[in-house]
Amino acid sequence: MDATELFDDPRLTTMGLLFEAFEGVVTKLEPVWKAHGLSGLDLNALMRLSRSPNRRLRMTDLAAQTRLSTSGVTRLVDRLARSGLVERELDPGDRRSAYAVLTDPGADRLAQVLPDYLDAVERWFTGLLTPAQLDGLISALRTVRDLTNPDATVGVDQPAKQRSSAG
Numbered sequence: 001m002d003a004t005e006l007f008d009d010p011r012l013t014t015m016g017l018l019f020e021a022f023e024g025v026v027t028k029l030e031p032v033w034k035a036h037g038l039s040g041l042d043l044n045a046l047m048r049l050s051r052s053p054n055r056r057l058r059m060t061d062l063a064a065q066t067r068l069s070t071s072g073v074t075r076l077v078d079r080l081a082r083s084g085l086v087e088r089e090l091d092p093g094d095r096r097s098a099y100a101v102l103t104d105p106g107a108d109r110l111a112q113v114l115p116d117y118l119d120a121v122e123r124w125f126t127g128l129l130t131p132a133q134l135d136g137l138i139s140a141l142r143t144v145r146d147l148t149n150p151d152a153t154v155g156v157d158q159p160a161k162q163r164s165s166a167g
Helices: 003-007 010-035 040-050 059-066 070-082 104-124 131-148
Strands: 056-058 086-090 098-102
Touching: 010 040, 010 104, 040 056, 040 059, 040 070, 040 086, 040 098, 040 104, 056 059, 059 070, 059 098, 070 086, 070 098, 098 104
Parallel strands: none
Antiparallel strands: 056 098, 086 098
16 A cells, blocks of 8 residues: 555544544533633543442542543542542542542532533534434543553443433
8 A cells, every 4th residue: 555545544634533533522612611711631530430339439430431540530539628629539449549529519509510511512613513413422432542542431330311421
């Protein structure tokens, strides 16, 4: 295969479109979480906790789901705890483990953010697609996610109402 054929490979276009679409959507959503005094990482963590059994995850599972190091997730949880949005709870059965737990004020804050966030998601992402396109995209994203990032759902039970790991 010569260089011209490599440069014209449709897989490059596919990956380029994925990166460009992701960056574009994030750029449109960022003002929403910032207007509510949160970072994208804060919102991601709060959503993951809210959608987890008992609104809690092991710190190691939250780290895996957010792709943070253990020290990174510790800093994130500490920052959210200082704001009263989460608390750290030690595992009585394993003193080496701790949970990040969404507090009632954290759930309230998330409930304040989500209507604006969901409106923006609808405007800049899901609302741009037909129902069939959206169903196909969700299925394709789950396939890719499950094979490339299986830790994204670690620690998350799937309730009767099917959900992605957090978003």
